[in-house]
Amino acid sequence: MGYAEALDALVEAAPPGSGVRSLLRPCAAGLVSEDTERTGVLRRRTPVAPPVTGSYVGGHPFLPDDAEWPRDPDEWPMHFVLQVAFADVPALPGFPREGLLQMFVRDDSTHGLTFDDTAGTRGLLCRWYDAAALARPVEVTSTTPVFTSDDSPLADPQHPVALEFTSIWSLPLGWENLADDVAAAPEAFAALEELLETREDLVEALEQAVAEHGRWSGVHVGGWPSFVQGAPDVPAYGSSQLLVGMAGGLFEWGDVGNAHLFGDPEALAAGDVSRLWWEWAS
Structure with a gap:
């Protein structure tokens, strides 16, 4: 059973009128390039360097x-995590259709994440390049910094893994959900929670479909976050819209953790990255 069939079976199992189907969100799942090869149990690399844009x-x-x-702020180089070229991403409502988003995080034991009232707003740097900037020729002369920290890099700095995107639908299947999302559809979330508890067989079938796909990267644009611990608080200025989810063996988010980058996609399309925020947990 493929992912789409497994997801549809789960939704169909919900009681009529429960609202579970209304929670489906369009999403672009990142697949590792067909040229990608394994270099270990989890690690992968793409031998042919992907286009720099x-x-x-x-x-x-x-x-x-x-x-x-x-x-x-201490003048230490930050870790490059990933970049998403939206020209490669299937159309999603409100999301950019072109441009390049990059994500960098601080080089320390928490990857820059803080745990006070600044949580989600520190340790992160995002850059946005519009189509005009990407069209200009670039000579790659700079090199990746040599990091002196004992902490493992989040992603392999020497071997990129190229991504291809495909359209899917997603449900909020994480441990918890953002308070704003639940408040917008409390009955539907309650019905989904009951469904996940009573139809573990269908949940396992969905997870197995992802595991057996072979090229699932753990990166997705849009859709729902999947928190492995408690849901974070949305910063006062922030949007609860998920931009990019990151999980799986391409990253080192603690012990099999995942991360999420949030923000207003329309503001992003206008080049504004000032209100993006993030979280990760394991």
């Missing part, structure tokens, strides 16, 4: 000739 995890980011490698 393409979508990939790890490796060396697109950097225009006048751009410096991002540094944190």
Whole structure:
């Protein structure tokens, strides 16, 4: 059974009128390139370097000739996590149709995440390049910094993994959900919670479909977050819209954890990354 069939079986098992189907959100799932090979149980690499303006995890980011490698407030170089070329992403409501989003995080034991009232707003740097910037020729002269921290890099800085995107639908299947989302459809979320508890067989079938796919990267654009611990608080200025979800063996989010980048996709399309926020947990 494939992913789409397994998801449909789960939704069909919900009582009529429960509202579970209304929770389906369009999503673009990142698949590792067909050229990608395994270098270990989880690690992968794409032998043929992806286009510098393409979508990939790890490796060396697109950097225009006048751009410096991002540094944190202490002037230490930050880790490059991934970049998403929206021209590669199937159309999603409200999301950009072109442009490049990059994500960097701080080089420390928590990957820059803080746990006070600044949580989600520190340790992160995102860059946005519009189509005009991507069209200009770039000579790759800068190199990836050598990190001195004992902490493992989030993504392999030497070997990028190229991504291809495909359209899917998703449900909120995480441990918890954002309070704003639940408040918008409390009956539907309650019905989904009961469904997940009573039809574990269908949940396992969905998880198995993902595991057996073979090219599932754990990266997805849009859709729902899947929190492995408690749901975070949305910053006062922030949007609860998920931009990018990141999980799986391409990353080192603690012990089999995952991460989420949130923000207003329409603001992103306009080049505004000032209100993006994030979380990760394991």
